[in-house]
Amino acid sequence: MNITTIVNNFCEKRLIGNPEYFSSFSALLISIIPYVGLTNSKHISNTAYNIYMLLIITGLTSFGYHWTGWYLFKHLDEIPMLLSIWTGILHLSEQYKRNFKLNFIINSYFTFILALNTIPSYQFLF
Numbered sequence: 086m087n088i089t090t091i092v093n094n095f096c097e098k099r100l101i102g103n104p105e106y107f108s109s110f111s112a113l114l115i116s117i118i119p120y121v122g123l124t125n126s127k128h129i130s131n132t133a134y135n136i137y138m139l140l141i142i143t144g145l146t147s148f149g150y151h152w153t154g155w156y157l158f159k160h161l162d163e164i165p166m167l168l169s170i171w172t173g174i175l176h177l178s179e180q181y182k183r184n185f186k187l188n189f190i191i192n193s194y195f196t197f198i199l200a201l202n203t204i205p206s207y208q209f210l211f
Contacts, residue, residue: 088157116144
């Protein structure tokens with residue numbers, strides 16, 4: 086498997102093949118909405134800023150993935166998504182109380198998910 090190997094058979098690909106026009110262009114909305122949030126917010130926390138930036142990256146790379154179906158874009162699509170969720174959950178856990186056990190569990194879980202995502206035989210889980 087290399088970076089341009091076409092992976093997965095879901096969404097429109099089952100019906101019309103590549104590119105998946107609707108999924109590709111709708112993925113760009115994932116970039117536009119956080120961009121509007123970034124440009125129109127006067128006061129924004131570092132956490133929210135990073136999540137918005139990751140969502141912009143996710144939208145652009147999701148477009149690439151649904152347009153080409155490439156293995157590289159699959160990871161570039163999924164990893165920023167996971168990182169934005171991870172960042173948000175860690176931020177929420179800190180709002181209530183900094184808890185070593187909870188943060189350890191959250192970080193361990195997301196590390197495991199990211200590692201599992203790189204193993205081709207487990208791609209069906211994602």
